[in-house]
Amino acid sequence: METALYDKDAGFFAVGRGPTGRSDFVTSPETGSLFGLIVANAIEKLWMEQGSPREFTVIEAGAGSGRLCREVLRSDRGFSSAINYITVERSEALRQVQEVTLGKFSNVSILADLPDSSTSGVIIANELLDNLAFDVAEFTTEGWAEVRVGLGSENVAGAGTPNFVEVLAPLDAEHRSLIPEFAARIGDRLPMQVGIVEWIARAAECIETGAIVIIDYAGNAEDLARRGGWLRTYRDHTRGSNPLMHPGESDVTSDVVLEPLRDAIVAAGFRIESETTQAEWLLGLGIDEEVASGEATWLAGAARGDLEALIGRSRATEAAILTDPEGLGGFTVIIARRE
Numbered sequence: 001m002e003t004a005l006y007d008k009d010a011g012f013f014a015v016g017r018g019p020t021g022r023s024d025f026v027t028s029p030e031t032g033s034l035f036g037l038i039v040a041n042a043i044e045k046l047w048m049e050q051g052s053p054r055e056f057t058v059i060e061a062g063a064g065s066g067r068l069c070r071e072v073l074r075s076d077r078g079f080s081s082a083i084n085y086i087t088v089e090r091s092e093a094l095r096q097v098q099e100v101t102l103g104k105f106s107n108v109s110i111l112a113d114l115p116d117s118s119t120s121g122v123i124i125a126n127e128l129l130d131n132l133a134f135d136v137a138e139f140t141t142e143g144w145a146e147v148r149v150g151l152g153s154e155n156v157a158g159a160g161t162p163n164f165v166e167v168l169a170p171l172d173a174e175h176r177s178l179i180p181e182f183a184a185r186i187g188d189r190l191p192m193q194v195g196i197v198e199w200i201a202r203a204a205e206c207i208e209t210g211a212i213v214i215i216d217y218a219g220n221a222e223d224l225a226r227r228g229g230w231l232r233t234y235r236d237h238t239r240g241s242n243p244l245m246h247p248g249e250s251d252v253t254s255d256v257v258l259e260p261l262r263d264a265i266v267a268a269g270f271r272i273e274s275e276t277t278q279a280e281w282l283l284g285l286g287i288d289e290e291v292a293s294g295e296a297t298w299l300a301g302a303a304r305g306d307l308e309a310l311i312g313r314s315r316a317t318e319a320a321i322l323t324d325p326e327g328l329g330g331f332t333v334i335i336a337r338r339e
């Protein structure tokens with residue numbers, strides 16, 4: 001998975017695909033400007049809860065195109081003069097996109113990895129965790145085993161393409177600890193999200209006091225095992241399921257398993273303050289009010305048909321997409337704090 005997504009020459013994100021670029025899928029920040037406005041409300045709340053400090057760091061991990069950062073900085077809130085915004089993006093091609101998107105903001109730093117220093121502020125990760133490398137477990141008659149990737153003898157995918165096949169292997173203790181206890185059935189599969197556990201530990205080192213905000217599709221282990229379909233691929237807007245096909249040309253992603261994520265957050269010295277759906281989170285932060293104010297702007301400027309009026313009108317559509325319980329609105333939002 002690491003190679004398929006992040007190899008510097010051929011990885012899916014390394015060549016600039018993803019939420020922007022060739023648009024293989026759409027994330028909340030990419031639906032328009034509304035999501036960024038609400039995230040600005042969330043940042044303002046956290047900043048005020050910390051006593052409105054004169055310096056406040058926002059680290060956005062897996063920042064993609066930089067669209068969310070741009071909307072937050074455009075929002076012109078109370079924290080605007082205090083904020084030091086760091087975007088962290090592993091893909092060099094996407095960092096180059098950010099140089100263009102964010103070039104005019106003097107308080108933005110674009111990094112390839114989380115900073116080494118520790119600060120007071122907030123880390124935001126929207127749809128990052130689902131893209132961190134995971135291994136796969138399967139429940140067999142012998143208990144849980146790891147599903148690894150091997151090379152098959154027959155080439156089914158076409159000349160010159162390796163024939164990757166699944167191979168079952170024993171599970172080590174570290175991997176086993178990532179599978180919560182539940183009444184598993186033969187054939188059940190789950191992701192073992194080693195990359196998430198490592199990332200949480202690293203992210204926690206960056207925030208001495210403040211919050212980690214995680215937004216992603218997620219579920220409890222038993223629900224995911226029963227439901228299946230948690231491992232998905234996206235290629236040119238089309239959803240697939242076999243990650244061994246078209247490596248480097250497809251996004252490979254998994255629902256986040258909540259139990260080991262919660263454990264990792266607590267082990268890193270944070271407490272979970274809230275766990276809600278994205279729809280609930282956005283409503284609590286005033287999405288309805290932002291839609292109403294957009295409609296008022298539209299009504300006031302409709303006759304002129306100017307850009308600001310059109311943006312105001314589009315907020316209702318964006319809000320419907322962002323709060324759809326069957327889509328982005330059903331994502332899980334976890335806020336973790338360390339005082």
Ligand SMILES: C[S@@+](CC[C@H](N)C(=O)[O-])C[C@H]1O[C@@H](n2cnc3c(N)ncnc32)[C@H](O)[C@@H]1O
Pocket residue numbers: 013018019027028029030061062063064065088089090091094112113114125126127128131132
């Ligand atoms: C699904 S995209 C989400 C992008 C953006 N947050 C959005 O919502 O539009 C995940 C992004 O995380 C980046 N990424 C993956 N692992 C990373 C890491 N360890 N550190 C920083 N960025 C990472 C990928 O390159 C990709 O741009």
